[in-house]
Amino acid sequence: MVKDQMDQISKGLEDVNLKWTRLTSIDGEKGILKYGGYRVEDIIKGGALVEEVQYLFLNGELPNKKQLADFQGKIREGYSVPKYVIDAVTNLPPESDSVALQMNAFAALAATMKFKWDKQTDRDVAAKVIGNMAAITAAIYRHTSGMQPLELEPGNSYAESFLKATFGKKPSQQEIDAMNTALILYMDHEVPASTTAGLVVVSTLADIYSGIVGSLAALKGPLHGGAAEAAIAQFAQIGDPAKVEDWFNQNIVTGKSRLMGFGHRVYKTYDPRAKIFRSIATDLVKNNTEAEKMYKIALKVEELGIKNMASKGIYPNTDFFSGIVYMSLGFPLKNDIYTALFALSRVTGWMAHFIEYVEEQHRLIRPRAVYTGPEERSFVPIDRR
Ligand SMILES: CC(C)(COP(=O)(O)OP(=O)(O)OC[C@H]1O[C@@H](n2cnc3c(N)ncnc32)[C@H](O)[C@@H]1OP(=O)(O)O)[C@@H](O)C(=O)NCCC(=O)NCCS
Helix, strand or coil: CHHHHHHHCCHHHCCCCCCCCCCEEEECCCCEEEECCEEHHHHHHCCCCHHHHHHHHHHCCCCCHHHHHHHHHHHHHCCCCCHHHHHHHHCCCCCCCHHHHHHHHHHHHHHHCCCCCCCCCHHHHHHHHHHHHHHHHHHHHHHHCCCCCCCCCCCCCHHHHHHHHHHCCCCCHHHHHHHHHHHHHCCCCCCCHHHHHHHHHHCCCCCHHHHHHHHHHHHCCCCCCHHHHHHHHHHHHHCCHHHHHHHHHHHHHCCCCCCCCECCCCCCCCCHHHHHHHHHHHHHHHHCHHHHHHHHHHHHHHHHHHHHHHHHCCCECCHHHHHHHHHHHCCCCCCCHHHHHHHHHHHHHHHHHHHHHHHHCCCCCCCCCCCCCCCCCCCCCHHHC
16 A cells, blocks of 8 residues: 555656646757747847746736836836845845845745735736846845945846846946846746745745745755856866866766756756857857856866766756856856846746746645654653653
8 A cells, every 4th residue: 555655656746747837838858948939049039128028927928019118117116125125135144145145035025015816916016026036136246245235227128227236337238138138048947846846835825925935945956046056166166177077087977976057857958048058158258267267167068968968868957057157247156146146037937837826726735745654653751761
């Protein structure tokens, strides 16, 4: 009996369909990622602003110009967050983990914002949260770099406003485009660990902010969002393209470490997002010597990784080159800021899944566990044990 039940356990919930979705589809064999039926490469080539894609996720269609302007207005409302939310960041030491600081800020919103799941208002709240997330993440970067947070200004686009409030100067068009693309590429990926964690939270009808805290907590781990930072940390540890081969033989071929930024539960081929990050990095690294060195190391690691692991369906994933793009933009390799940038983008995907689930397919997520402990036994009080 227990054996039958044990056989039914899906370890890691592999191949379990948790919900239906209109948001994202992945063909892991062919390496195709689509948002609402649009290939991600076509969205990028078509020059979409990230706000257009955020709108697509929340409303099911791409916006026209008027709808986009209204939506940007709602996002901008979220650029000013209550002071206590920024305090929830700045009251903690500057050495703090950036994703945990995002959790703290969203816990502060969960503690104070009135929220009820409601079809009439869910999307407006979500648009505001997208704005909140930019203000919170910019404040986290500045606080962990020893600077006072700046207010976000409306600017021409979400990516521009975010970069300006982060670095305190007007970004170049190349930087804005790279940030915009990174924000699109990380926006959603069906139901990975972070989205699933948030869905468990909102399935209890807890508020959207608490759902985001749950998602952030799951994103932190090195097997998920933490991989963006872990991948570039491994390039930094190698330190020199000439040392890649020895490092690879000693660490990866021996099975001592996993190659971070490689392998994926769904993709068994080259991740389409990694291809785009790789091509942006090619030009962008020219502005940043350190990032350029990381890029050269990454290319060599990629070559050996593919040679050794492609036969097992293990290829570069989205995190392999994204850290190099972030470093080229000026983000330092510290405090897990790269994972916080992943969350800045993914918060839209999380909320779109929450809304789809709560509005149209809600049921409390409550699985079972197979008991394998002792049979019933008599309780012995502590002084007789
Ligand atoms: C993402 C990841 C957890 C998905 O893997 P999964 O579907 O859970 O598969 P498993 O962890 O069960 O691994 C299956 C096999 O592939 C190997 N493998 C998978 N990814 C590997 C990697 N990055 N480096 C080395 N070996 C890897 C495992 O060692 C295992 O080998 P075995 O069967 O000989 O024991 C895994 O590829 C990984 O750890 N990657 C590194 C972290 C990372 O980049 N995460 C970001 C994902 S977007």
